[in-house]
Amino acid sequence: MIGRLNHVAIAVPDLKAASAQYEQILGAKVGAPQDEPDHGVTVVFIELPNTKVELLYPLGEDSPIQGFLDKNPSGGIHHLCFEVEDIHAARDRLTAEGARVLGSGEPKIGAHGKPVLFLHPKDFNGTLIELEQV
């Protein structure tokens, strides 16, 4: 069911500093910040030959990543995003297997304009999983 690793997301305390680090110290191709109010984050994508890094910074009062940054003030790996062909079929299969789909259970449009869903970290070895339909 899951396909390619679309991105590894890192929550950061300072988006500008983290972007500069990837661009200047790690020599990566860093995109411009994108506000995603529907998700409560500002994101920066870093294109790599085989996947992407998604830098995340809280946007707005009730950002879903604020709790994570409060617990991890220097930042940390926040989630893995896997690609799926059919996000509704994936959701239904995962739910049938007892996995918790976060939010309403209906996919939202993510940063790439594709439907995304999130699976509870406690059901996947302490790792927040995002699914993106490609």
Ligand SMILES: CC[C@H](C(=O)O)C(=O)SCCNC(=O)CCNC(=O)[C@H](O)C(C)(C)COP(=O)(O)OP(=O)(O)OC[C@H]1O[C@@H](n2cnc3c(N)ncnc32)[C@H](O)[C@@H]1OP(=O)(O)O
């Ligand atoms: C623009 C979209 C973009 C894209 O790629 O297209 C994105 O990726 S948007 C990314 C931001 N959106 C989300 O993360 C949505 C899904 N996340 C959530 O709903 C919350 O973050 C949630 C429910 C996973 C955690 O929320 P919160 O931290 O406020 O809740 P708790 O404190 O109750 O946490 C419960 C439990 O889980 C642990 N936790 C929290 N976040 C993570 C994480 N990222 N990885 C691993 N574990 C996590 C937290 O420490 C608690 O554990 P406990 O042992 O009980 O302390």
Ligand SMILES: [Co+2]
């Ligand atoms: Co993501």
